Amino acid sequence: MAQQYRITLLPGDGIGPEIMAVAVDVLKVVEKKFDLQFEFQEALIGGAAIDATGEPLPAATLDVCRNSDAVLLAAIGGYKWDSLPSHLRPEAGLLGLRAGLELFANLRPAKIIPQLIEASTLKREIVEGVDIMVVRELTGGIYFGKPRGIFETETGQKRGVNTMAYTESEIDRIGRVAFETARKRQSKLCSVDKSNVLEVSQLWRDRITKLGAEYPDVELTHLYVDNAAMQLLRAPKQFDTIVTGNLFGDILSDAAAMLTGSIGMLPSASLGASGPGVFEPVHGSAPDIAGQDKANPLAQVLSAAMMLRYGLNQGAAADFLEKGVLQVLQNGARTGDIMSVGMQLLGCRAMGEALIQVLEE
Numbered sequence: 001m002a003q004q005y006r007i008t009l010l011p012g013d014g015i016g017p018e019i020m021a022v023a024v025d026v027l028k029v030v031e032k033k034f035d036l037q038f039e040f041q042e043a044l045i046g047g048a049a050i051d052a053t054g055e056p057l058p059a060a061t062l063d064v065c066r067n068s069d070a071v072l073l074a075a076i077g078g079y080k081w082d083s084l085p086s087h088l089r090p091e092a093g094l095l096g097l098r099a100g101l102e103l104f105a106n107l108r109p110a111k112i113i114p115q116l117i118e119a120s121t122l123k124r125e126i127v128e129g130v131d132i133m134v135v136r137e138l139t140g141g142i143y144f145g146k147p148r149g150i151f152e153t154e155t156g157q158k159r160g161v162n163t164m165a166y167t168e169s170e171i172d173r174i175g176r177v178a179f180e181t182a183r184k185r186q187s188k189l190c191s192v193d194k195s196n197v198l199e200v201s202q203l204w205r206d207r208i209t210k211l212g213a214e215y216p217d218v219e220l221t222h223l224y225v226d227n228a229a230m231q232l233l234r235a236p237k238q239f240d241t242i243v244t245g246n247l248f249g250d251i252l253s254d255a256a257a258m259l260t261g262s263i264g265m266l267p268s269a270s271l272g273a274s275g276p277g278v279f280e281p282v283h284g285s286a287p288d289i290a291g292q293d294k295a296n297p298l299a300q301v302l303s304a305a306m307m308l309r310y311g312l313n314q315g316a317a318a319d320f321l322e323k324g325v326l327q328v329l330q331n332g333a334r335t336g337d338i339m340s341v342g343m344q345l346l347g348c349r350a351m352g353e354a355l356i357q358v359l360e361e
């Protein structure tokens with residue numbers, strides 16, 4: 001009998017529904033090829049949820065996610081909701097989902113795809129062979145620290161406040177994920193912080209260094225985040241696995257995306273100690289191209305592959321999808337963000353169709 005999985009789909013906003021439709025079609029091919037059965041359930045998050053219910057993360061959404069085997073998320077956010085107070089914005093829905101499911105570890109691979117070297121803004125010799133895994137802490141740091149808000153000073157000025165805080169146990173648990181991840185790769189871990197200025201980073205560096213003693217086979221180095229950003233663009237091949245906090249990981253993973261040609265190619269997995277993971281592209285809802293059939297759906301498809309691998313333990317099905325993506329690119333199919341001379345420019349839907357054709361061959 002086919003193995004059954006309950007998958008919650010969170011298309012969200014902007015290009016979200018367009019790229020999610022492609023991922024679902026692709027997963028239907030996987031079902032057939034691997035004798036799996038996906039029970040898809042769609043739920044509201046972000047701006048779409050605000051419009052329908054007044055809240056960015058309705059309780060019903062969190063419930064259905066908790067009761068599923070994995071969650072596939074597209075993206076949230078858009079101009080329409082930008083002036084709402086921060087706790088009512090679409091982004092609060094995403095943060096609430098990550099916190100609600102205790103998804104403290106965000107794996108963001110940035111691996112150069114040989115077919116896309118020409119799409120990178122960097123020189124071939126700089127990016128060829130790049131294979132980096134960013135392990136980003138996802139439920140702590142400045143996105144969650146208290147106090148936060150916009151307060152009034154004694155002189156009547158507004159003062160915006162956010163707090164970057166990490167406890168030892170929060171650092172240790174993401175540190176362990178990072179050391180274990182590095183061990184399965186090239187056994188090189190670079191921890192990124194700002195410990196020359198921030199106490200929170202001093203504690204971070206201290207704990208990661210202590211943890212390093214338990215992983216003598218992993219070569220541990222440390223970089224300040226400003227230098228790390230520069231090194232990522234100067235000589236990205238020096239990196240294997242990077243571990244860092246929530247804000248620095250958010251920023252560095254967008255920078256790492258450009259090494260590989262486009263943020264439209266980068267997937268991620270958000271994992272906790274137990275329970276369903278959330279699998280989502282690194283990019284956002286791209287409101288500038290939403291509704292125009294221009295989005296690259298491949299980050300979403302590769303997020304579905306990460307879901308198969310990390311969330312459902314279906315490694316062969318994940319390999320199948322990843323190979324299909326390489327093949328469709330090899331065939332010359334390109335969306336605008338990864339277009340180069342001599343290739344075939346496709347819209348989001350047509351890229352999905354080209355991929356399905358490859359997968360069904």
Ligand SMILES: NC(=O)C1=CN([C@@H]2O[C@H](COP(=O)(O)OP(=O)(O)OC[C@H]3O[C@@H](n4cnc5c(N)ncnc54)[C@H](O)[C@@H]3O)[C@@H](O)[C@H]2O)C=CC1
Nearest residue numbers: 075076077078264282283284285286287288289295296337
């Ligand atoms: N995980 C999530 O849901 C995230 C949501 N956001 C939200 O998304 C909205 C837009 O944020 P931005 O800073 O503009 O970041 P973004 O990642 O949505 O877009 C940045 C640039 O990359 C392009 N891009 C992104 N994904 C693409 C794709 N699949 N194919 C082709 N081009 C793509 C966009 O057109 C844009 O020019 C905001 O509301 C933001 O808060 C931002 C990042 C993550």
Ligand SMILES: CC(C)CC(=O)C(=O)O
Nearest residue numbers: 091094095250282283284
């Ligand atoms: C939209 C934010 C909540 C987060 C973000 O940019 C990300 O996780 O990449």
Ligand SMILES: [Mg+2]
Nearest residue numbers: 250251254282
């Ligand atoms: Mg981001």
